[in-house]
Amino acid sequence: MNITLTFYAHQPNRLIPYDFFKIGEHAFYEDDELNGRVLSEVAERCYLPANRLMKQLIELSDGKFKFALALSGVILEQARYHRPDLIESFRELAETGCVEFLAMPYYASLASLYSTGEFAEQVNEHVDLIEELFGQRPKVLWNTGMLYSNAIAAQAFDLGFSGIMADGSSRLMSNRHTNDLQCAPLIAKTKTLIRNRHLSNDLANRRTDPSWSEYPLSPYTFADWLSQQDGQVVNLSMDYETLGERQPDSSGVFEFWRSMIMASIFNGNVFMTPSEAVESFDSVGTLDCPSPASCSTYGTTTQWNGNVMQQEALKKIYDLEAAVKASEDRDMIHVWRKLQSADHFHYMEKSNGFTPYPSPYDAYIYYMNALADLQVRVKRQAELIHKAHKATLA
Amino acid sequence: MRKIKVLKLGWEFPPLINGGLGVACMGISKALSKKVDLSVIVPKAKRGLEYDGFSLTGLNNLEYQELETQEEGYTYESFSVVGKAPVDLDPYACVEGTPGTITFTKEGKLLFSKVHKADLDLFTGKEDLYAGDLARKVIEFSKICAVMARGYDFDVVHAHDWMTYLAGVEVKKATGKPLVVHLHASQFDRAGADARGWIYDIEKYGMEHADAVIPVSKYTGTVAAGHYGIDPAKIFPVHNGADPVEVFHSKKKFPEKLVLFLGRLTAQKGPEFFLQIAAKVLEQTDNVRFVMAGTGEKLRQLIETGAFHGVGDKFHFTGFLNKQKVNELLSMTDVYCMPSVSEPFGLSALEAAQFNIPAVISKQSGVAEVMKGALKADFWDVNMMASQIVSLITDDELYKKVVAQSAQDIKNSNWDTAADKMIRVYHHVLGW
Numbered sequence A: 001m002n003i004t005l006t007f008y009a010h011q012p013n014r015l016i017p018y019d020f021f022k023i024g025e026h027a028f029y030e031d032d033e034l035n036g037r038v039l040s041e042v043a044e045r046c047y048l049p050a051n052r053l054m055k056q057l058i059e060l061s062d063g064k065f066k067f068a069l070a071l072s073g074v075i076l077e078q079a080r081y082h083r084p085d086l087i088e089s090f091r092e093l094a095e096t097g098c099v100e101f102l103a104m105p106y107y108a109s110l111a112s113l114y115s116t117g118e119f120a121e122q123v124n125e126h127v128d129l130i131e132e133l134f135g136q137r138p139k140v141l142w143n144t145g146m147l148y149s150n151a152i153a154a155q156a157f158d159l160g161f162s163g164i165m166a167d168g169s170s171r172l173m174s175n176r177h178t179n180d181l182q183c184a185p186l187i188a189k190t191k192t193l194i195r196n197r198h199l200s201n202d203l204a205n206r207r208t209d210p211s212w213s214e215y216p217l218s219p220y221t222f223a224d225w226l227s228q229q230d231g232q233v234v235n236l237s238m239d240y241e242t243l244g245e246r247q248p249d250s251s252g253v254f255e256f257w258r259s260m261i262m263a264s265i266f267n268g269n270v271f272m273t274p275s276e277a278v279e280s281f282d283s284v285g286t287l288d289c290p291s292p293a294s295c296s297t298y299g300t301t302t303q304w305n306g307n308v309m310q311q312e313a314l315k316k317i318y319d320l321e322a323a324v325k326a327s328e329d330r331d332m333i334h335v336w337r338k339l340q341s342a343d344h345f346h347y348m349e350k351s352n353g354f355t356p357y358p359s360p361y362d363a364y365i366y367y368m369n370a371l372a373d374l375q376v377r378v379k380r381q382a383e384l385i386h387k388a389h390k391a392t393l394a
Numbered sequence B: 001m002r003k004i005k006v007l008k009l010g011w012e013f014p015p016l017i018n019g020g021l022g023v024a025c026m027g028i029s030k031a032l033s034k035k036v037d038l039s040v041i042v043p044k045a046k047r048g049l050e051y052d053g054f055s056l057t058g059l060n061n062l063e064y065q066e067l068e069t070q071e072e073g074y075t076y077e078s079f080s081v082v083g084k085a086p087v088d089l090d091p092y093a094c095v096e097g098t099p100g101t102i103t104f105t106k107e108g109k110l111l112f113s114k115v116h117k118a119d120l121d122l123f124t125g126k127e128d129l130y131a132g133d134l135a136r137k138v139i140e141f142s143k144i145c146a147v148m149a150r151g152y153d154f155d156v157v158h159a160h161d162w163m164t165y166l167a168g169v170e171v172k173k174a175t176g177k178p179l180v181v182h183l184h185a186s187q188f189d190r191a192g193a194d195a196r197g198w199i200y201d202i203e204k205y206g207m208e209h210a211d212a213v214i215p216v217s218k219y220t221g222t223v224a225a226g227h228y229g230i231d232p233a234k235i236f237p238v239h240n241g242a243d244p245v246e247v248f249h250s251k252k253k254f255p256e257k258l259v260l261f262l263g264r265l266t267a268q269k270g271p272e273f274f275l276q277i278a279a280k281v282l283e284q285t286d287n288v289r290f291v292m293a294g295t296g297e298k299l300r301q302l303i304e305t306g307a308f309h310g311v312g313d314k315f316h317f318t319g320f321l322n323k324q325k326v327n328e329l330l331s332m333t334d335v336y337c338m339p340s341v342s343e344p345f346g347l348s349a350l351e352a353a354q355f356n357i358p359a360v361i362s363k364q365s366g367v368a369e370v371m372k373g374a375l376k377a378d379f380w381d382v383n384m385m386a387s388q389i390v391s392l393i394t395d396d397e398l399y400k401k402v403v404a405q406s407a408q409d410i411k412n413s414n415w416d417t418a419a420d421k422m423i424r425v426y427h428h429v430l431g432w
Helices: A032-060 A071-082 A082-096 A116-134 A150-158 A197-204 A220-226 A253-266 A274-280 A308-319 A320-326 A329-336 A342-346 A360-393 B020-034 B065-070 B117-124 B134-149 B162-174 B187-192 B198-209 B218-228 B271-284 B299-308 B323-330 B347-354 B382-394 B396-411 B415-430
Strands: A002-008 A069-072 A099-101 A163-167 A191-195 A232-240 B005-011 B037-042 B054-059 B084-086 B101-103 B156-160 B179-183 B211-216 B257-262 B286-291 B315-319 B336-337 B361-362 B376-377
Touching: A002 A274, A032 A071, A032 A253, A032 B415, A069 A082, A071 A082, A071 A116, A082 A099, A082 A116, A116 A150, A150 A163, A163 A232, A163 A274, A191 A232, A191 A274, A191 B101, A197 A220, A197 A232, A220 A253, A220 B156, A232 A274, A308 A342, A308 A360, A308 B299, A320 A329, A320 A360, A329 A360, A360 B299, B005 B162, B005 B198, B020 B037, B020 B054, B020 B156, B020 B347, B020 B415, B037 B396, B117 B134, B117 B271, B134 B162, B134 B187, B156 B162, B156 B415, B162 B179, B162 B198, B179 B415, B187 B198, B187 B218, B198 B218, B211 B415, B257 B271, B257 B323, B257 B347, B257 B382, B271 B286, B271 B382, B286 B323, B336 B347, B336 B382, B347 B361, B347 B396, B361 B382, B376 B382, B382 B396
Parallel strands: A002 A069, A002 A232, A069 A099, A163 A191, B005 B037, B005 B156, B037 B054, B156 B179, B179 B211, B257 B286, B257 B336, B286 B315, B336 B361, B361 B376
Antiparallel strands: B084 B101
């Protein structure tokens, strides 16, 4: 069987407890110290050892092992600032020629849902960065949270991508085969690769769950499962944190993956990059997805925009688009874009356990206060420009 | 006419305070003590704190021996008005539960025992005055005050709010001196017109046994007469004063005007109305920000409702602020808004006036009687308050006029004026 394996990696820019009294005078919203520390710790426990393992596997398999990385612009920015050795580590992988970098909105944002213009600009910004850092220009799109819809696929086509990844949730895939390429309606040139959710979650979630029927999973068993799959290509995709962070070293995760990959190759499975998959296969049919689907638990967008606080925050940040862009201030536009990262809204979800803030209400308040400060700065900038205009006219 | 001697019974006293009650008590005590001989008894006072004009005794600082000597030869009267008292009740609590009850003798009479050392311990611990077994604290306080009062020389006893009313009645019975009760806030304000229960019973009992009732406003006086059935002839409203404060102005860091709501986030203070007012104002102008300073049971609900109204970027929450931060906020506020559903007085509107901030306040408040300068509307009249706020932030002339009038209003709002009125009430009950 053919296999694509995609890891995505992103770390958010967590905010400081931005209180009301800072509005208008404190232009720094992010907790650099916290973010740097978290990145460093996750790099040590996960990204760096995982990269080393992948490189080893590429060497051991003589280049038969290939995989893809979807790295957000935000995590790359953080790494450049706090852990340049992490960038170097990804670069070494790029140089093997067996790793494909996928495109995504630079800020891991929900722009694909709220502003198509922004979405295009953010994807292009990301693609430029990947080319600058790793010498590759991405051809396949992996949207934030694997957000996918007919409209998003159409945009991927407009942006010139040959492929786009989507999650194979049962909502989307009612009677379709996950392991076959599809196309969105009226889009022929951009093919949709569907994530095999079941097998991906076996590795990402169930492997360490003692109540699972297959626990403890043997890497050889999983390799067999791969071989037994039907269709064109099995697309596995999960958070890179699976290797060492969500599943710590003590769970045997690195050993498992080493054995599993080598066994898969030994069984005659072929690892390919998403681009190769897109080039090798034709789409078997049309996949109709009128409303956005994601790789979240229920396949919907509710984790980001299900409650009123999230909806208000999303509305107000995107309301600023025209004014921010009119300022032509690149730093301010960058700050505005960083506030679009989907994580900010995820932290306002009431049932979310992974939050750096005391409560989702605090997440909302810090965010809206920071947003208010940005509004004030945008206004100030607009006034300066207005004054300058009047001066030049006079 | 010689100087009156007053025994005052309070509950909270600075610096150990919860809300406005303690602040008012201190203001009254300081002013009264200039003209009367004043002794104050409270459950908890900061150790070692002394005042020039009056003696302050906290039960937490008493030695048991002092009490014992007073108890000789005194039998408590039983009083039967309180049939059942829930054991864990706090008028500021927001969680409803099923309180336990303490039932009394089969005739419904409570027989007071002697004061025991353990009873004093109720007040020496770290527990908040309003937490734990509040009913027991109130009852113990009255027992201990009745005993202690026998050692004081005074003409009239003055009790502040329901927590001390039982003590006031008990002191009156033990010493035969007239009782004046002060009504700063009632269950009607806290819990609405349907509020009944043992706190309401104590409020009614205290006011009925009192020789005079001093509510902090005419508005509260009408509540006492109408809602509690107290004879209007013995109701003498006296408005609260405001302590002088160091006023300063600071420039805010954002360009928009600032409208402030300062208070606990409970239904009584009308925070939801403030939210609706904000939404209405923001429909008309975006050159304004709203800030809600304070915390309370309704905080989360208000945050979500604010998001729902689409004002999340212009409506800010600060949570609880200490005095210094409150003053910092007042120094940059443009308009003060108090849409209280039922406010016995509303000291914070006076404080805003001290900072030269015009106020938009609810007619259902005591302070509306004092502030000619403030703009007023019924608490539910969101449209009116919104248009008043818009007028204030767009019309400079109106703004200046309101501020000037408010400055006049607060000239007479001081504790000395209030104390003089209270002394006249003392004369009235003493027949002097």
